[in-house]
Amino acid sequence: MAFERFRVWAAQAFLGKQFPLFPQTGETLLQGFFPSTGVVRRGRIELLNAYRALPWLRASTNKIGEEIASTNWKLFVRTVNGRPVRDRALQRMDYDKAFKSIHEGLQDGTLREIEGPHPFLELLDRGSDRLDGWASDHATQVHLDTIGESFWWLQRNNAGLPGGYIVLASHWVKELPKENFPFYEISFGAIHELIPAEDIIWWKHADPANPYGRGTGVGESLGDELDLDESAVKFLKAFFKNDATPPLLIGLKGASETEMNRAMKKWEQRHKGIMKKFRAHFFRGELDVKTLAPVIKDMMMTELRTAARDTTHQVYGIPPEILGIIANSNRATITAAESIFARHVILPRLEFRRRGYQRNLVPLWDDRLIVWYDSPIPDDLEKMLAAAKAMPSALEYNEWRQMQGLDAKPELEGLHPVPGKLTPQVIINEEEEEEEEPEEEEP
Known part of the structure; x- marks a missing residue:
């Protein structure tokens, strides 16, 4: 002290x-x-509620969340002379290097996949009793993409190992652990508990202004754009529901109440109805007309909402084609959109998850395990086809059938198409030929 x-x-x-x-x-x-490390910022609850109310925020974050939640996770282990060892370098490698290293390891037998069920993979699949693994993963990603943080409350079994997890929203976590108080304070509904720090996984995108405090998400930077879109929709809704604002205010100078009512009825008789539209009206005396209701076209509501929509998905890095916006698209941009979305939107988020799993979860069972996932990047079929056309005979018949989406045929196994101008040659192994030569008989 x-x-x-x-x-x-x-x-x-x-x-x-x-x-x-x-x-x-x-x-x-x-x-x-950084005295505000445990304080929940204003607007976070409203931002999470906006997921239910604002269509383009939901479309963007929901699309990303679905892709992340649908990822198939795997476990590998490095072996030396048949014995598992810890490959720290592979556990920390970036995606491109790790992808190549894993492929080479599977080819030469120094890396093997963990077959059968594993508690870590079952944990990701199980989630909790009320929210399975897919839904929990989806909710976690939506939290990260809107407010920049999410919490997993690990549910330990009798062996002291995680058997499930509960996703906690950011505003449920009231206090973070401190040096002499290693607990998270959570409060939601009727639950108010202090949870040991080792039972919580804190997923966070650090705030550069306060990296040791609460996280910050992409959604927070869209506050004005989201407010603009919501306000525009509410204005249009009020316009069509009639907000007690007449479009015109007409005044007759010096007219009595009776004369005003007579003029109003006469006006409606001459101009009300679809067959009386565009009729000219002649009047005598001084008339004053004030326009009260704004003209929707002049307010450029469509352009404003389109700009807010484009800003939302552009900030998340999502190509418009992924969200069904194809007004200015063609076949090439639609095909490229899938690769761009996978490479620059989904892949970085999967790498963020992989490093979190590798550091915080997998060592609870075995620190030699290597976390991996199926690549979200689609195959470049055009590149593959162009390479295959350069030398068609390099591929087997079944490989060509696979590229066409057809099943392999056993009778074509190992056979290659041979161009008509070429003659197939039998490759003879000289060593085998020497061994097969009969010995000369002694006279």
Whole structure:
């Protein structure tokens, strides 16, 4: 206690700033520089609620969440002389290098996939009793893409290992762990608990302004665009529902109430109805007309909503074709959109998850395991076809059938198409030929 007070006093004297005496609150000196680490920001609940109300925010985050939740996860292990070892380099490699290393390891037999069910994979598939693995994964990704953080409350079995997990929304977590208080304080509904820090996985996109505090998401940067789109929709809804604002205010100078009513009835008789549209009206005397209701066309509502929509999916990096916006698209852009979406939107998020699993979950069972997933990047069929056309005979008949989406035929196994101008040659192994030569008989 005395040493901690001395550290605070020394920091105050050196920096010329005042900090609270942290031992009373359980905080560390570092957390004193960022006093808002446990405070939930305003607007986060509203942003999560916007997922239900704003169509383009939901379309973008839902599409990403569906792709992430549908990913097939795998486990591998490196072997040396048949014995499992820990390959730290492969566990930390970026996607491209890891993809190549795993492919080479499977080819030369130094890497093998864990066959059969594994508790880690079952955990991802199970989720919780009320929200299965797919739905939990989807909710986690929506949290990350809107407010930048999500929490997993690990449910441990009798062996002390995770058997499931509960997804916690950010605003349910009221306090984060401190040096002398290693607990998360959560509160939602009738539940109010202190959860040990080792039972919580905190998924977070760090805020550059406060990297040790709460996370920040892409959705927070779209506040004005989302408000603009929502306001435009509400205005149009009020316009069609009649908000008690007449389009015109007409005044007859010096007219009595009776004359006003007579003029109004006469006006409606001459102009009300579809067959009386565009009729001219002649009047005598001074007339004053004020326009009250705005003209929707002049307000450019369509352009405003289109701009807000485009900004939303562009900030998430989603090609418009993925969301069904194909007004300015063609076959080439539609095909390329899938690769762009997978490479630049889904892949970085899967890498974020992989590193989190590798660091926080897998070591609970075996730190030698390597987490991997099926690549979301589709095959470049045009590139494959162009390469195959350069030398068609390099591929087997069944490989050609596979590229066409057809099943392989056993009778074509190992056979290659041979161009008409070429003659098939039998490759003879010289060593085998020498062994098969009969010995000459002695005279």
